[in-house]
Amino acid sequence: xxxxxxxxxxxxxxxxxxxxxxxxxxxxxxxxxxxxxxxxxxxxxxxxxxxxxxxxxxxxxxxxxxxxxxxxxxxxxxxxxxxxxxxxxxxxxxxxxxxxxxxxxxxxxxxxxxxxxxxxxxxxxxxxxxxxxxxxxxxxxxxxxxxxxxxxxxxxxxxxxxxxxxxxxxxxxxxxxxxxxxxxxxxxxxxxxxxxxxxxxxxxxxxxxxxxxxxxxxxxxxxxxxxxxxxxxxxxxxxxxxxxxxxxxxxxxxxxxxxxxxxxxxxxxxxxxxxxxxxxxxxxxxxxxxxxxxxxxxxxxxxxxxxxxxxxxxxxxxxxxxxxxxxxxxxxxxxxxxxxxxxxxxxxxxxxxxxxxxxxxxxxxxxxxxxxxxxxxxxxxxxxxxxxxxxxxxxxxxxxxxxxxx
Ligand SMILES: [Zn+2]
Numbered sequence: 001x002x003x004x005x006x007x008x009x010x011x012x013x014x015x016x017x018x019x020x021x022x023x024x025x026x027x028x029x030x031x032x033x034x035x036x037x038x039x040x041x042x043x044x045x046x047x048x049x050x051x052x053x054x055x056x057x058x059x060x061x062x063x064x065x066x067x068x069x070x071x072x073x074x075x076x077x078x079x080x081x082x083x084x085x086x087x088x089x090x091x092x093x094x095x096x097x098x099x100x101x102x103x104x105x106x107x108x109x110x111x112x113x114x115x116x117x118x119x120x121x122x123x124x125x126x127x128x129x130x131x132x133x134x135x136x137x138x139x140x141x142x143x144x145x146x147x148x149x150x151x152x153x154x155x156x157x158x159x160x161x162x163x164x165x166x167x168x169x170x171x172x173x174x175x176x177x178x179x180x181x182x183x184x185x186x187x188x189x190x191x192x193x194x195x196x197x198x199x200x201x202x203x204x205x206x207x208x209x210x211x212x213x214x215x216x217x218x219x220x221x222x223x224x225x226x227x228x229x230x231x232x233x234x235x236x237x238x239x240x241x242x243x244x245x246x247x248x249x250x251x252x253x254x255x256x257x258x259x260x261x262x263x264x265x266x267x268x269x270x271x272x273x274x275x276x277x278x279x280x281x282x283x284x285x286x287x288x289x290x291x292x293x294x295x296x297x298x299x300x301x302x303x304x305x306x307x308x309x310x311x312x313x314x315x316x317x318x319x320x321x322x323x324x325x326x327x328x329x330x331x332x333x334x335x336x337x338x339x340x341x342x343x344x345x346x347x348x349x350x351x352x353x354x355x356x357x358x359x360x361x362x363x364x365x366x367x368x369x370x371x372x373x374x375x376x377x378x379x380x381x382x383x384x385x386x387x388x389x390x391x392x393x394x395x396x397x398x399x400x401x402x403x404x405x406x
Pocket of ligand 1: 217218219220221222237238239240241242
């Protein structure tokens, strides 16, 4: 299920083009996408990396609803104040928000379970669809009306404990993005928007497809969102005095120090050691999972197609059988496939189509971008041609060497 496509359509970004042509996504309407089997596998791998790192932080996974009663959003004044809030009305008259974030449900939930200092700190996350009523969704899965997101919320006895946890989340995020193949993430301060008056941090991937304007240092890790930096004040890096650069970036994660904003709105308190009632301090931490998938494709591609980082590639091995009009090659390819499956389980994609030309099969394999390609063909006889997508190197190996692949 899911085929590569050759038809000419107008694409909104490189990732939109490659993911559509490669059969990863399929557009339903502007800003709304189906994820096909290849795309779903990538999403699941990103999700699992995120789950591992969230669990390492001591956070627990839950699942909250997307449909939020209007009154919860009135309580935080965000029903009126969030301009991209997706509002909908039941045929029975009740109004709802399709949630873009979950402070409005998690704070009342926390209130039911957090009573004393013994119940703190707590960290809860979930992975679910989110909605934004975008006037002009664009760039494919980089900015959609519906998208997949991980959001984590933390609850603390005081600001100090919150700040410590916030720093740990920054480290966890760097690790997550690095495991997804993005080693050069720019961490920038940005305004907190509707979340907080305090500053927040964004995690940005430099690419021309981005919408964020970033000022960053050519030498050190200094980076700032253009919104909040005074360029006249900083002609060179304030940290190391080297040259500052200006670039476009995609925001793949953001974290907010919420202080007691939502605890105030929902009266979330705990009783401290001295028997006194205090406000709970909160933080929230998001990663746009479907956007992250798009951002990786924006930076990991060449003129032939996608180059997936190993950890989030839809499959680890792409076995391509050429010259399938020759039955001896078909049976050899099947033998190779069964050997591979023994070791690599369901990480092997087998192109056994017999109605497609050799050239098309190889082009499709470049487009889909699986890290390791193994070609069985008439030319290679009883040898296997091994090609690494990233390095574009080709080796011939014997069948007996198959178990030594890395
Ligand atoms: Zn610097």
